[in-house]
Amino acid sequence: MNAALFDRMAAVIDAATAERAVGRVHAVTGSGVHVAGLTQTLRQGDRLSIVARDGCVRADVVRLQDRLAHAVIDGPADGIAIGDAVQCLPQPRFAPDQSWIGRLIDPDGLPLDGRPLLPGLQAAELQCAPPPAHRRRGMGARQETGLAVMNTLLPLVRGQRIGLFAGSGVGKSTLLADLARGMSSDVTVIALVGERGREVRHFIQDVLGPEGMRKTIVVAATSDRAPQVRRRCAWAATAIAEHFRDQGEQVLLLVDSVTRYCEAHREISVVGGELANLRGYPPSTAGAIAALCERAGPGCDDAGDITAVYSVLVAGSDMDEPVADMLRGVLDGHIVLDRKIAERGRFPAIDVLRSVSRSLPGAADRAENAIIAEARKRLATYDQAALMIRAGLYEAGSDPEIDAAIACHASLEEFLAVRDRGTPAAHFAVLRQALSAARTTR
Numbered sequence: 015m016n017a018a019l020f021d022r023m024a025a026v027i028d029a030a031t032a033e034r035a036v037g038r039v040h041a042v043t044g045s046g047v048h049v050a051g052l053t054q055t056l057r058q059g060d061r062l063s064i065v066a067r068d069g070c071v072r073a074d075v076v077r078l079q080d081r082l083a084h085a086v087i088d089g090p091a092d093g094i095a096i097g098d099a100v101q102c103l104p105q106p107r108f109a110p111d112q113s114w115i116g117r118l119i120d121p122d123g124l125p126l127d128g129r130p131l132l133p134g135l136q137a138a139e140l141q142c143a144p145p146p147a148h149r150r151r152g153m154g155a156r157q158e159t160g161l162a163v164m165n166t167l168l169p170l171v172r173g174q175r176i177g178l179f180a181g182s183g184v185g186k187s188t189l190l191a192d193l194a195r196g197m198s199s200d201v202t203v204i205a206l207v208g209e210r211g212r213e214v215r216h217f218i219q220d221v222l223g224p225e226g227m228r229k230t231i232v233v234a235a236t237s238d239r240a241p242q243v244r245r246r247c248a249w250a251a252t253a254i255a256e257h258f259r260d261q262g263e264q265v266l267l268l269v270d271s272v273t274r275y276c277e278a279h280r281e282i283s284v285v286g287g288e289l290a291n292l293r294g295y296p297p298s299t300a301g302a303i304a305a306l307c308e309r310a311g312p313g314c315d316d317a318g319d320i321t322a323v324y325s326v327l328v329a330g331s332d333m334d335e336p337v338a339d340m341l342r343g344v345l346d347g348h349i350v351l352d353r354k355i356a357e358r359g360r361f362p363a364i365d366v367l368r369s370v371s372r373s374l375p376g377a378a379d380r381a382e383n384a385i386i387a388e389a390r391k392r393l394a395t396y397d398q399a400a401l402m403i404r405a406g407l408y409e410a411g412s413d414p415e416i417d418a419a420i421a422c423h424a425s426l427e428e429f430l431a432v433r434d435r436g437t438p439a440a441h442f443a444v445l446r447q448a449l450s451a452a453r454t455t456r
Contacts, residue, residue, distance in 0.1 A: 035102040039064060040082055042094050045240075046285050047073060049083045049100045056083050061103040068093040072103075074242040077286040086285050088240035108140060108250065109133035110231075110257040115201060118218060118232045121246035126234060138257050140249040144308040151312040153346070154319060156377045160196025161189075162432035163364050165441040167386055168349060169377040170197075172264065173312035173319035176371065177272075177341050179326045179333060180351035186325055187213075189351070189362045190268050191221040193323060194230060196435055199266035200318070201258045202226075205251030206234040208244045208274030237274075241281035248275045252309050252320075259318045267310055267320050272303065273327040276337045293336045300340045307344050333368070347371040360431050366393055382442055388449055393426060395419040422451040 037051030047064065049056075062073040062085050071094060077084035087094075106122045111134030118127040121140075125131040154172030159165055170176060180186040194202050204222075206214055214234050218227060231254055235247035248269055255267040269275070276299050283296040290296050310322035324345065326338050333339070333350065342348055349369045356363035367390070375383045396419040402408040403420065410417060425448035432444065 034104075037083075037100045037102075039094060039096050039098040039100060041096065042091055045091065045281075046076075046084055046086050047091070047094060047100075049085060050081060052100065052102055053078060053081055053083055055102055061105065063101045063103050064094055065099040065101070066093045067095065067098075073100075074240075074282075076242070076282050084285065084287075086240060086242055086282055088243060107133055107137050108253065109135065109137045110254045111135075114231050114254070115229060116227050116231075118214075118234060119250075121233060121235055121243055121250040123250070134257075136257075138253045140246060140253050141305070142253070142256070142309070144311070145314045145317070149314040151314070151319075153312060153373060153376075156373070156438060157197055157321065158437055159193060160433060160435040161192060161362065162434070162436065162441040162444065163362065163366065163430050164349075165436070165438040166382070166445050167366050167389060168347070168364070168369055168371045169373050169438070170321065170323075170347075170371065171373040171377050172321055174346045174371075174373055175307055175310050175322040175324070175344075177324050177326055177338075177345045177348040178351070179328050179338055179348055181328055181353055184351045184353050184356040184363050185361050186351060187217055187221055187270070190270060190323065190325065191217070191223075191226060192362070192433060194222060194266065194268060195226045197266050197321070198264075199321065200229070200263040201255075202230040202266040202268070203251050203255045203258075204230060204232045205248050205267075205269045206232065206236075207247045207269065207271060208237045208239075208278065209234060209270070211236045211238070241278035244278035245275055245282065248272070248306055252306060255320045255322075256309060259313050259320050261318070262316055263318045265318060265320045267322040269306075269322070269324045271325040271327050272306075272341055273325075273337050275306070276303065295336050299336070303337070303340050304344050307341070311346075346373065360427060362431075362433070364430065366390065366430065367397060385442060385446055385449065389426065389445060392419045392422055392449065396423050422449055425449075425451055 035052055035055040037049045039047050040050040041048040056075050058075055058078060060075045064071040064073055072088040073085035075083050075085050108123045117125060117131060120126055123133055153174050156169050156171050159170060164170055178186060214236060218232060233247055233251040235244045255265045258265050279299060279302050280290055280295050283298055284290055288296040288298060310320040312319045326341055328335060328338050347370050350365045351363045352365040355365060395415050399408060399416045429445055429448045
């Protein structure tokens with residue numbers, strides 16, 4: 015055993031406490047408890063252990079009053095009785111480490127893959143302020159993604175933060191895995207917030223695979239966990255990304271999904287007394303989204319960058335629902351996955367016309383921007399005339415622009431499905447070739 019390992023073990027022992035304050039359960043209300051006798055000791059967000067009949071139950075403080083503290087239980091309330099002892103627990107020591115790469119952990123840094131795991135030497139805050147705005151660099155160079163559409167029409171640059179807006183079953187997880195495998199980063203951190211238990215193993219073993227896990231840390235809180243744990247999942251993944259960014263590493267952060275993060279935040283806020291009167295969400299939701307997303311992005315001085323992708327579940331492709339609307343306002347672009355595109359068998363099912371990358375035009379040179387503009391024009395022209403074309407009402411030669419859009423439509427559709435790990439230069443050459451059919455019709 016080397017000295018570094020002994021140092022990490024000693025840090026765990028030093029963080030242990032021998033004394034704990036004790037209170038009593040005053041009332042039990044659904045998924046929460048009211049605790050008396052600890053209000054002079056507790057702080058918002060503190061962890062509690064309730065000594066119930068069937069064992070200890072964990073809880074988190076979400077509201078403090080003069081004589082009572084309100085806490086959300088991590089698990090069922092069955093067996094908790096008035097008068098049960100409540101202990102105030104020390105905050106877990108969350109300290110990311112290089113040895114976490116390739117592992118599956120929970121939001122407290124504990125292993126979920128059945129193997130032992132020690133924290134690092136330097137503790138990290140789950141919630142901390144983003145880097146100072148005046149010291150941050152601008153967004154960096156274009157990143158290779160391995161996807162033709164994102165290497166050309168929707169580029170992703172170093173330090174950019176984008177949203178991935180999709181309904182269920184349209185290829186969102188596959189696209190995230192493609193980015194994790196295909197993008198050039200030193201470390202990839204993935205947050206699976208409120209995911210189904212079966213899907214966690216499927217995502218790691220089958221979708222991500224050994225190649226994707228080689229440089230990846232996965233933080234998971236499944237859908238059965240308490241809302242405070244699910245919300246903490248996104249915070250923990252961001253804290254890990256910040257740890258490696260501060261060491262000068264280039265980090266890719268994938269959060270799936272911000273919608274479930276906001277749902278967990280809503281549950282906690284309602285228990286804490288906040289009204290969900292902002293189209294079904296509490297007013298603090300916008301601040302919670304901004305506080306999470308602003309921590310990613312370009313770093314300062316010698317630090318690296320956090321390039322982030324935040325997925326959003328949109329029912330019926332409703333881009334105006336609250337979480338999608340709030341998230342678009344704080345990100346540097348959005349990618350929309352469309353069910354109709356997925357149903358006709360084209361993956362990734364990206365709707366280019368509804369998607370935007372705010373790294374353009376700076377991420378491409380003049381010739382590339384001209385190709386992007388032409389491709390978007392052809393796609394938009396075909397989309398506007400699609401009903402006439404499919405109904406057989408359009409007569410060839412009636413409109414040169416529509417004729418050109420029809421001529422290159424099949425080639426563009428084929429191009430948008432390319433996932434060959436090619437470079438941006440190679441993909442721009444393929445896109446130029448796909449558009450050449452439109453020029454021959456003139």
